[in-house]
Amino acid sequence: GAVVSQHPSRVICKSGTSVKIECRSLDFQATTMFWYRQFPKQSLMLMATSNEGSKATYEQGVEKDKFLINHASLTLSTLTVTSAHPEDSSFYICSASGGGYGYTFGSGTRLTVV
Amino acid sequence: GDSVTQMEGPVTLSEEAFLTINCTYTATGYPSLFWYVQYPGEGLQLLLKATKADDKGSNKGFEATYRKETTSFHLEKGSVQVSDSAVYFCALSDQGGNNDMRFGAGTRLTVKP
Numbered sequence: 001g002a003v004v005s006q007h008p009s010r011v012i013c014k015s016g017t018s019v020k021i022e023c024r025s026l027d028f029q030a031t032t033m034f035w036y037r038q039f040p041k042q043s044l045m046l047m048a049t050s051n052e053g054s055k056a057t058y059e060q061g062v063e064k065d066k067f068l069i070n071h072a073s074l075t076l077s078t079l080t081v082t083s084a085h086p087e088d089s090s091f092y093i094c095s096a097s098g099g100g101y102g103y104t105f106g107s108g109t110r111l112t113v114v
Numbered sequence: 115g116d117s118v119t120q121m122e123g124p125v126t127l128s129e130e131a132f133l134t135i136n137c138t139y140t141a142t143g144y145p146s147l148f149w150y151v152q153y154p155g156e157g158l159q160l161l162l163k164a165t166k167a168d169d170k171g172s173n174k175g176f177e178a179t180y181r182k183e184t185t186s187f188h189l190e191k192g193s194v195q196v197s198d199s200a201v202y203f204c205a206l207s208d209q210g211g212n213n214d215m216r217f218g219a220g221t222r223l224t225v226k227p
Contacts, residue, residue: 034157038207038215044150046157059157091214095158103152103201105217 002028004096006106013084013113021079021109023094029074030096034103035067038091047092050077074098084113116141120204120218127194127225135189135221137178137204145206147171147180147187148215153200161189161202194225 003026013019023033032051036044048064050056050071058064066088068080077096081088093108121136139145149161149171162171167182176191187204204218 032155036158044158044160044215049157093215103203103220105203108214110214 002096002099002104004030004094004104004106006094006109008109009107010110011112013111015085015113016083018080018082019084019111021081021092021094021111023077023079023096023106025075025096025098025104028096028099030077031074031098032096033071033077034095034097035069035077035079036093036095038093044093047079081111084111086113089113116143116145116206116208116216118204118206118216118218120202121221122219123221123223125221125223127223129196129225129227130193131225133189133191133194133198133223135202135204135223137187137189137218139185139187139204139206141185141206141208143208144182145208147178148205148207149176149178149187149189150203150205150217151200152203152220158203194223196225196227199223199225 005024007022035047038044047062048056048058050069052074056069071077089112094106097103117140146165148163150158151161162173164171164180170179178187178189201220201222203220207215
Protein backbone atom coordinates (compact mmCIF):
# COMPACT_ATOMS: atom_id res chain seq x y z
CA GLY A 1 0.00 0.00 0.00
CA ALA A 2 0.91 3.66 -0.21
CA VAL A 3 3.29 4.98 2.42
CA VAL A 4 4.12 8.58 3.24
CA SER A 5 7.11 9.28 5.41
CA GLN A 6 7.20 12.56 7.30
CA HIS A 7 10.36 13.72 9.02
CA PRO A 8 11.19 14.75 11.66
CA SER A 9 8.50 13.48 13.98
CA ARG A 10 9.49 15.94 16.68
CA VAL A 11 11.65 19.05 16.58
CA ILE A 12 12.52 21.74 19.07
CA CYS A 13 14.04 24.94 17.75
CA LYS A 14 14.96 28.35 19.03
CA SER A 15 12.88 31.38 18.25
CA GLY A 16 14.05 33.09 15.08
CA THR A 17 15.46 29.99 13.41
CA SER A 18 13.97 28.09 10.48
CA VAL A 19 12.78 24.51 10.46
CA LYS A 20 12.24 22.24 7.47
CA ILE A 21 9.76 19.40 7.48
CA GLU A 22 9.92 16.75 4.77
CA CYS A 23 7.12 14.67 3.38
CA ARG A 24 8.04 11.77 1.09
CA SER A 25 5.90 9.33 -0.80
CA LEU A 26 7.86 6.10 -0.64
CA ASP A 27 6.16 3.89 -3.18
CA PHE A 28 4.10 6.14 -5.39
CA GLN A 29 4.34 9.42 -7.20
CA ALA A 30 2.54 12.17 -5.34
CA THR A 31 1.19 14.66 -7.81
CA THR A 32 -0.53 16.62 -5.07
CA MET A 33 0.42 17.19 -1.45
CA PHE A 34 -1.55 18.90 1.29
CA TRP A 35 -0.09 20.50 4.39
CA TYR A 36 -2.17 20.80 7.55
CA ARG A 37 -1.71 22.33 10.95
CA GLN A 38 -3.47 21.30 14.11
CA PHE A 39 -4.05 23.82 16.85
CA PRO A 40 -4.35 22.55 20.43
CA LYS A 41 -7.58 20.68 21.08
CA GLN A 42 -8.86 21.53 17.59
CA SER A 43 -9.16 19.74 14.30
CA LEU A 44 -6.84 20.18 11.38
CA MET A 45 -6.55 23.33 9.33
CA LEU A 46 -5.50 23.13 5.72
CA MET A 47 -2.54 25.41 5.13
CA ALA A 48 -1.75 24.86 1.48
CA THR A 49 -2.03 22.56 -1.50
CA SER A 50 0.96 21.91 -3.70
CA ASN A 51 1.19 20.28 -7.10
CA GLU A 52 4.51 18.98 -8.34
CA GLY A 53 6.44 21.57 -10.26
CA SER A 54 4.16 24.50 -9.52
CA LYS A 55 3.70 27.03 -6.76
CA ALA A 56 1.66 26.05 -3.75
CA THR A 57 -1.82 27.42 -3.26
CA TYR A 58 -2.20 28.83 0.23
CA GLU A 59 -5.39 29.05 2.21
CA GLN A 60 -6.61 32.43 3.33
CA GLY A 61 -4.78 33.69 6.39
CA VAL A 62 -1.70 31.52 5.88
CA GLU A 63 1.47 33.55 5.34
CA LYS A 64 3.22 32.13 2.31
CA ASP A 65 6.47 33.93 3.12
CA LYS A 66 6.53 32.33 6.53
CA PHE A 67 5.48 28.83 5.53
CA LEU A 68 7.51 28.01 2.45
CA ILE A 69 6.35 24.97 0.55
CA ASN A 70 8.41 23.30 -2.12
CA HIS A 71 7.19 20.37 -4.20
CA ALA A 72 10.10 19.96 -6.55
CA SER A 73 9.70 16.27 -7.27
CA LEU A 74 6.96 13.69 -7.44
CA THR A 75 8.11 12.09 -4.20
CA LEU A 76 9.09 14.99 -2.00
CA SER A 77 7.45 18.09 -0.60
CA THR A 78 8.94 20.28 2.09
CA LEU A 79 7.44 22.81 4.47
CA THR A 80 9.87 25.34 5.90
CA VAL A 81 8.76 27.43 8.85
CA THR A 82 10.90 30.55 8.59
CA SER A 83 11.85 32.72 11.55
CA ALA A 84 9.86 30.51 13.86
CA HIS A 85 8.15 31.94 16.92
CA PRO A 86 6.52 30.22 19.88
CA GLU A 87 3.07 30.74 18.34
CA ASP A 88 4.19 28.54 15.43
CA SER A 89 4.46 25.62 17.82
CA SER A 90 1.99 23.09 16.55
CA PHE A 91 1.43 19.72 14.97
CA TYR A 92 2.00 19.71 11.22
CA ILE A 93 0.92 16.85 8.99
CA CYS A 94 1.11 16.23 5.28
CA SER A 95 -1.06 14.21 2.97
CA ALA A 96 -0.11 12.99 -0.47
CA SER A 97 -2.16 11.78 -3.40
CA GLY A 98 -1.27 10.25 -6.72
CA GLY A 99 -0.81 6.99 -8.56
CA GLY A 100 -4.36 5.91 -7.83
CA TYR A 101 -3.68 5.53 -4.11
CA GLY A 102 -6.05 8.21 -2.93
CA TYR A 103 -4.87 10.24 0.01
CA THR A 104 -2.22 9.02 2.42
CA PHE A 105 -1.15 10.86 5.54
CA GLY A 106 2.27 11.23 7.01
CA SER A 107 2.73 10.59 10.72
CA GLY A 108 3.02 14.28 11.55
CA THR A 109 5.63 16.58 13.04
CA ARG A 110 5.39 18.13 16.48
CA LEU A 111 7.16 21.50 16.34
CA THR A 112 8.06 23.28 19.56
CA VAL A 113 9.61 26.74 19.34
CA VAL A 114 11.34 27.92 22.50
CA GLY B 115 0.70 4.05 20.50
CA ASP B 116 -2.70 5.35 19.55
CA SER B 117 -4.06 4.15 16.22
CA VAL B 118 -7.14 4.01 14.06
CA THR B 119 -8.31 1.16 11.86
CA GLN B 120 -11.02 1.77 9.35
CA MET B 121 -12.80 -0.35 6.82
CA GLU B 122 -10.96 -0.72 3.58
CA GLY B 123 -12.57 0.45 0.42
CA PRO B 124 -13.49 1.21 -2.12
CA VAL B 125 -17.18 1.22 -1.36
CA THR B 126 -19.66 1.59 -4.20
CA LEU B 127 -23.32 2.20 -3.48
CA SER B 128 -26.40 3.21 -5.38
CA GLU B 129 -28.10 6.48 -4.58
CA GLU B 130 -30.36 6.30 -1.50
CA ALA B 131 -28.58 3.23 -0.14
CA PHE B 132 -27.55 2.94 3.51
CA LEU B 133 -23.93 3.61 4.30
CA THR B 134 -21.75 2.24 7.08
CA ILE B 135 -18.00 2.76 7.27
CA ASN B 136 -16.47 0.99 10.22
CA CYS B 137 -13.83 2.58 12.40
CA THR B 138 -12.19 1.20 15.52
CA TYR B 139 -9.46 2.75 17.58
CA THR B 140 -6.73 1.93 20.06
CA ALA B 141 -5.83 4.53 22.63
CA THR B 142 -4.35 4.61 26.08
CA GLY B 143 -6.40 7.58 27.18
CA TYR B 144 -9.80 8.99 26.27
CA PRO B 145 -9.46 10.42 22.79
CA SER B 146 -11.68 12.70 20.79
CA LEU B 147 -12.88 11.03 17.62
CA PHE B 148 -13.41 12.58 14.22
CA TRP B 149 -14.62 11.84 10.74
CA TYR B 150 -13.13 13.89 7.95
CA VAL B 151 -14.17 13.96 4.31
CA GLN B 152 -12.06 14.80 1.31
CA TYR B 153 -13.78 15.59 -1.96
CA PRO B 154 -11.85 15.23 -5.22
CA GLY B 155 -9.16 17.85 -5.56
CA GLU B 156 -9.89 19.45 -2.21
CA GLY B 157 -8.36 19.35 1.27
CA LEU B 158 -9.84 17.64 4.28
CA GLN B 159 -13.02 18.92 5.83
CA LEU B 160 -14.21 18.04 9.28
CA LEU B 161 -17.46 16.13 8.95
CA LEU B 162 -18.30 15.42 12.56
CA LYS B 163 -16.72 14.70 15.90
CA ALA B 164 -17.39 13.33 19.38
CA THR B 165 -15.36 14.06 22.46
CA LYS B 166 -16.62 11.56 25.01
CA ALA B 167 -18.24 8.17 25.32
CA ASP B 168 -21.81 7.88 24.04
CA ASP B 169 -21.63 11.24 22.29
CA LYS B 170 -23.13 11.24 18.82
CA GLY B 171 -21.66 13.48 16.17
CA SER B 172 -23.86 14.39 13.24
CA ASN B 173 -23.68 16.56 10.15
CA LYS B 174 -25.19 16.54 6.65
CA GLY B 175 -27.16 13.39 7.44
CA PHE B 176 -24.07 11.52 8.62
CA GLU B 177 -23.86 10.19 12.16
CA ALA B 178 -21.31 8.42 14.33
CA THR B 179 -21.55 7.39 17.97
CA TYR B 180 -18.54 7.16 20.29
CA ARG B 181 -18.68 3.61 21.67
CA LYS B 182 -16.11 3.15 24.40
CA GLU B 183 -17.10 -0.45 25.12
CA THR B 184 -16.36 -1.50 21.55
CA THR B 185 -13.75 1.23 20.87
CA SER B 186 -15.62 2.15 17.73
CA PHE B 187 -16.86 5.21 15.87
CA HIS B 188 -18.68 3.87 12.82
CA LEU B 189 -19.94 6.37 10.26
CA GLU B 190 -23.50 5.95 9.00
CA LYS B 191 -25.88 7.66 6.63
CA GLY B 192 -29.37 6.50 5.90
CA SER B 193 -29.59 7.59 2.28
CA VAL B 194 -26.47 8.52 0.33
CA GLN B 195 -26.35 10.89 -2.61
CA VAL B 196 -24.04 11.11 -5.59
CA SER B 197 -22.55 14.22 -4.01
CA ASP B 198 -21.37 12.13 -1.04
CA SER B 199 -18.77 10.47 -3.25
CA ALA B 200 -15.47 11.23 -1.53
CA VAL B 201 -12.80 9.72 0.68
CA TYR B 202 -13.69 9.44 4.36
CA PHE B 203 -11.10 9.37 7.13
CA CYS B 204 -11.57 8.35 10.72
CA ALA B 205 -9.20 10.03 13.16
CA LEU B 206 -8.49 10.39 16.83
CA SER B 207 -6.84 12.99 18.95
CA ASP B 208 -5.74 12.18 22.46
CA GLN B 209 -7.24 14.73 24.80
CA GLY B 210 -4.19 14.78 26.95
CA GLY B 211 -0.69 15.81 26.02
CA ASN B 212 -0.17 17.27 22.59
CA ASN B 213 -3.45 16.16 20.99
CA ASP B 214 -1.61 14.92 17.90
CA MET B 215 -3.99 13.39 15.42
CA ARG B 216 -3.86 9.87 14.06
CA PHE B 217 -5.69 8.95 10.90
CA GLY B 218 -7.12 5.80 9.46
CA ALA B 219 -6.21 4.79 5.93
CA GLY B 220 -9.30 6.33 4.39
CA THR B 221 -12.29 4.77 2.64
CA ARG B 222 -13.26 5.83 -0.84
CA LEU B 223 -16.99 6.00 -1.39
CA THR B 224 -18.53 6.15 -4.84
CA VAL B 225 -22.27 6.68 -5.12
CA LYS B 226 -23.86 5.88 -8.47
CA PRO B 227 -27.10 7.40 -9.70
